[in-house]
Amino acid sequence: MINSRFTVAVHLLALMSAGRERCAEAALTSEIAAESVNTNPVVVRRILGSLRKAGLVSSHPGPTGGWLLMQEPREITLRDVYRAVEEEALFSMHHRPPSSHCAVGRNIQDTLETYFGEAECAMQSKLGERTIADVLDDVMARVRAPAV
Amino acid sequence: MINSRFTVAVHLLALMSAGRERCAEAALTSEIAAESVNTNPVVVRRILGSLRKAGLVSSHPGPTGGWLLMQEPREITLRDVYRAVEEEALFSMHHRPPSSHCAVGRNIQDTLETYFGEAECAMQSKLGERTIADVLDDVMARVRAPAV
DNA sequence: GGAAACCGTAACCGTATCTATTACAATTAG
């Protein structure tokens, strides 16, 4: 199971997107964000740091400081976010290399890397169909029409 | 990152599929299998136990005992294997529930479960396009034409 | 009936990863 960094990253970008609709210059502080996510501000800063490295957000220290979106919510796909916070391949290979004395053991990793790569690519492509703006729209629709 | 159980499970089914081409009644023992995978027989038995629960293999104790395929390799997709060994959702939600005082915090999990579910579904669908027979064919093609 | 070869599973260990937390230096606005 994939860790929760991706989930938190999308949450944070949705927060910043919502904040920007009220005031474009108001930066989100890690402390305020941490309250919404229900975690520690350091955890927020670490994840936003990854997003900054990917060019999605910027940060500024000091009073009036905080974090700002660097791209339009409509332009940021969940795939962009995923790739900003997840570095490794989705599927892991054998813990220890399989036997080289066995035809299957000798060749299955190459085979599986091909097949698994296709599957991960399909997953990322689906993520690429949704943006942060979609997420915020969906969240706000739920605010107006809460589940029964 | 997903653990290596899925990888090992596919490896084991490919081994059994290869063994069956030589002799349909010869069961694969967890000890022989563990040598190819380069792990401990108990690890093999644990994973094959999951596959048995899914109806993909059967086991038999005693001398001449071991593990046998219960379905045609051409009928077993990687999706079947994935679902046999992976129980939880691919993406994890927040470690602690987000703030209920925030519109985003209150609704984002429902939104993300929808979007993440679509992405996981796309990944599984791609896995569904490949079978154990495909894996073994690909492995054997590499045996005949090794990479340079 | 007894020995040998399997599976089934519980128990435990060491390691890695993840989240949370504290602490503190660096930067900036006012």
Next chain:
DNA sequence: CTAATTGTAATAGATACGGTTACGGTTTCC
């Protein structure tokens, strides 16, 4: 100068995972 913020290292605690040992249950075969 003060206060508010980021940046990051260090650490702790929890969890998951793979590896290993141990041992009981089942089956084959002599």
